[in-house]
Amino acid sequence: MSHRNAPLSETGRLRLARCVVEDGWPLRRAAERFQVAVTTAQRWATRYRELGPTGMADRSSRPHRSPHQTPTRTERRIIKVRVIRRWGPARIGYLLGIHPSTVHRVLMRYGIARLRWLDRPTGRVIRRIESAAVGDLVHVDVKKVGKIPAGGGWRMLGRTVGNRNSKADKSSGRRSKWGDPLRGHHFLHTAIDGYSRLVYSEMLADERKETAAEFWTRANAWFEHCGITVRKVLTDNGSCYRSHTFREALGRVEHRRTRPYRPQTNGKVERFHRTLADEWAYARLYTSDAERCAEYPRWLHTYNYHRGHTALGGQPPAARVPNLSGQYS
Missing domain, CATH: 3.30.420.10 (Ribonuclease H-like superfamily/Ribonuclease H)
Incomplete structure (x- = not known):
């Protein structure tokens, strides 16, 4: 699809092609007139000769053949594992021997919902609660x-040191400023x-x-x-x-x-x-x-x-x- 600043829209392409094919303009003159390359003017003139006005429309950029595309059988296996086990691309790729990025592209191509949108036990898409104004809910x-015991806990210091600090607090019977034991x-x-x-x-x-x-x-x-x-x-x-x-x-x-x-x-x-x-x-x-x-x-x-x-x-x-x-x- 041509963007808003493209030199030629479909109408402009048709005018260029008619100038070359019907009016006999040289390609260089038509290219200068419509401010495009000579090769571009030649391309649209050739399409006009072969297809007429319908050839001025944009064509899909998708290749005619994709020899390296994932086989349909493999895609079905990916979708089956996703639906039954509700795994992400990394785990599916490890199970099937496929790169996770390939698994991700297959899931995206078939419109499979992301795991964070699903309820894991049921597989249903989560309907999120959205409030309309402050205070509604x-x-x-x-x-x-x-x-945290004095000296730090196990999450930062490791279980050996953290548990030692915790036991020291319990044995000392120390109390915090709120009056409850430090545990x-x-x-x-x-x-x-x-x-x-x-x-x-x-x-x-x-x-x-x-x-x-x-x-x-x-x-x-x-x-x-x-x-x-x-x-x-x-x-x-x-x-x-x-x-x-x-x-x-x-x-x-x-x-x-x-x-x-x-x-x-x-x-x-x-x-x-x-x-x-x-x-x-x-x-x-x-x-x-x-x-x-x-x-x-x-x-x-x-x-x-x-x-x-x-x-x-x-x-x-x-x-x-x-x-x-x-x-x-």
Whole structure:
């Protein structure tokens, strides 16, 4: 297909060819008149002699023969393995003895859905929940994060040194400034707006119903301070979210719960927790649990106001909330 600045459109090609074939113009004169090469003028004149006006249309650039194209039988085997086992190009290529790039091209040619679009147990295409405005749906969940013993944990120092530090903390009976022993877990309660991805999160001591209800009360007040009126809340089927205490804390906010064993439904907050683990919890070597806890509010501010989000076209979540203060701090 000719682009907008091409010297010859189909109409221009027809005029050039008629000047040469019907009016008898020399090829060089026609080429100068239409500002193309002599070989180009000759090509269109030849096509006009052979095919007439229909020969002025663009032709497909696909070759007539592709001797090195993947055999149809091999393509069928690739698609069969993909549908039955739901493997990616690398594993399929290893099984069939084919380069992964070849497998990828075959899957793309036949329009096979990407694995990240599929529900692995059923093979069905995932229907993603997209909110139309801020506050339409807020996803709520809890993530447990292990505490760091003094000196560092096993993820950064290795299991030998990390486990030695952990045992030393347990034997010493040391206690942190929150009063609990320096072992166990923190419970990160998170509420994320489905439209803007703006997050409110707290590091709490447990996930009991009273804790979850009090967290939502503070989260809802924070969203209102940001100018967001929450209309619906989505949680899993954890006992704290099925309690009357949490229902009373929601008030007029509509409560939705995911189907059992379907964490994908609450995928936005699940994905945030993965980002949290990669970029804060295990991103660098923390020598103490207090050091990592102190870093969490700063990282959360960066996530909300400065970190580009791929689902938002590279903009931070705050960019989707009108007149939100703190965006440039």
